[in-house]
Amino acid sequence: MFTLVAIASFSFVRLFFISNEGKEALIKVGNGPVQRVSLKTDRRINLEGEKGRVVIEIKEGRVRAVESSCFQKICVNTGWINKPGQNIICLPNKVLVTIEGKESPKIDAVSY
Amino acid sequence: MKKFRALIFVFLIIFISGCGKKEYSKVEFLMDTVVEIKVYHKRKAEAEKAINSSMEEMKRVEQKMSCFFPGSEVSRINKEAFLEEKKGSLLVEGWIPVSDELFSLLGESVLLSKLTKGCFDITIYPLWKIWKFEGENIEVPDKKKIEKKLQLVNYNNIIIGNGKIKFVKRNMGIDFGGIAKGYAVDAAIKVLKDKNINSAMVNAGGDMYVLGRKQGKPWRIGIRHPRREREILGTIEVENRAIVTSGDYERFFFSGGKKYHHIINPKTGYPADECQSVTIVAKEATFADGLATGIFVLGPKEGMALIENLEGVEGVIVNKEGDVSVSSGLISKIEYVN
Incomplete structure (x- = not known):
């Protein structure tokens, strides 16, 4: 009956900026350590988030969340990201995926 | 010639003061959002210690202020x-x-x-x-x-x-929900200052404070476009300021074809509908946070009049039609993005 569309949480620091393509992604689950993964090898990574599983897909230098146990699926709806500073955030599962790149973004942060 | 030498000297000072500082940062899930603390400092151990203490301070604030x-x-x-x-x-x-x-x-x-x-x-x-x-x-x-x-x-x-x-x-x-994130940001900045950090950013899900300059230059902050998800309305260059935005796009749901967002008007009991977003630039994030929420409800006309009356406060308001108004002190500083 009701379509839930809450947004915002996925948009985070430096989300919006166009720069060169990144070669690595940083993945953080909860307040655990940051994992660094290469975007050169196509694969799927299963992450155990706070509420359940989040599946990340890496393909042709891009990354996206293909599956998540969260209700709103904001992370999955974010789609592919491949530019430094872009993020995928799943707040219910406390999963953050950020693209790393050498070229610094033109903007330090976004207020939203 | 003297003026020229003086100018070179000034540039040299600025250059040296920005040199040798490296970026250190930490991201954590706090206060139902993603918090990032970024510090530019010469000594790694000091920077990391300051970031950790600052993050702990935000956790303390969350535990104390959350209903x-x-x-x-x-x-x-x-x-x-x-x-x-x-x-x-x-x-x-x-x-x-x-x-x-x-x-x-x-x-x-x-x-x-x-x-x-x-x-x-x-x-x-x-x-x-x-x-x-x-x-x-x-x-x-x-x-x-x-x-x-x-x-x-x-x-x-x-x-x-x-x-x-x-x-x-x-x-x-x-419920301090309309002010707590800002307060936590201010508290985190205070800890960083106490630890002799003079170039930093504390960002709690888009509500932030930028301390000093970033490698000799002001921080460049984008203001989100309220209707275009991945786009920004414009950018501003700031230092030693809080930048906080309240928008109707943060949390919402549809019911019967109508959108209901999370900024509730305390007088009507329903979501406020005069603005799409309100961005406040002020000396403290606590004040900026509460003011952005209040002005979102108050409406664009009275809201902008209030901003103009407050010393050290600037703002950008996007009304319900999508028209953008910018306070007098920001007009010449905002750079629009097409």
């Missing part, structure tokens, strides 16, 4: 501030002692309520509880229920004095 933690000071107030004590045959209302920290935040909240003509109001808690923006079965609360809860919302019904608080009505409650 969602049963053990928090705010939860205790909400439970006990309309307590009736039996003294013999008389019923005596109870006063709850509050910490100095919470007492001063209560004072700032009341000031913000007065400035915004009650459009920012921490006594919104009973209303906020029936508007559930989380979970799977989100729906618009019953009209009668909203009207009933509205009777409990009015900051004039909080009595504070001598380090104590009392609610005038039973079932009243307070």
Whole structure:
């Protein structure tokens, strides 16, 4: 009956900026350590988030969340990201995926 | 020639002062959002220690100020501030002692309520509880229920004095949700300053403070476009300032084809609909946070007049039609993005 569309949480620091393509992604689950993964090898990574599983897909230098146990699926709806500073955030599962790149973004942060 | 030499000297100082500092950062999930602390500093150990202490400070603030933690000071107030004590045959209302920290935040909240003509109001808690923006079965609360809860919302019904608080009505409650993120950002910045950090950014889900300059240059901050998800409206260059935005796109749901977002007007009980977003640039994030929420409810015209009247405060308001107004001190500084 009701379509839930809450947004915002996925948009985070430096989300919006166009720069060169990144070669690595940083993945953080909860307040655990940051994992660094290469975007050169196509694969799927299963992450155990706070509420359940989040599946990340890496393909042709891009990354996206293909599956998540969260209700709103904001992370999955974010789609592919491949530019430094872009993020995928799943707040219910406390999963953050950020693209790393050498070229610094033109903007330090976004207020939203 | 002397002027030229002086100029070179000034440039050299600026150059040297920005040199040798490396970027250190940490990201954590806190306060129902992603918090990033970024520091530019010469010594790694000092920078990391400062970041960790700063993050711990934000956690402490969250534990203390959240009305969602049963053990928090705010939860205790909400439970006990309309307590009736039996003294013999008389019923005596109870006063709850509050910490100095919470007492001063209560004072700032009341000031913000007065400035915004009650459009920012921490006594919104009973209303906020029936508007559930989380979970799977989100729906618009019953009209009668909203009207009933509205009777409990009015900051004039909080009595504070001598380090104590009392609610005038039973079932009243307070929620610092409209100000707590800003307060946590300020608290984190204070810790960084105490640890001799002079170039940093604390960003709590888009509400931030930028300390000093970033490698000799002002920080460049984008303001999100309220209707284009991945785009920004414009950018501003700032230093030693808080930048906070309230928008109707952060949390919302549709019901019967109508959009309901999370910024509730404390006077009507329903989402405020005069603005799409309000960005405030101010000296403190606490004030900026409360003011952005209050002005979002107050509306673009009165809101901009208020911004212009406040010293050291600038702002950008996008009204419901999508028209952008910028305060006089920002007009020449904002760079629009097409």
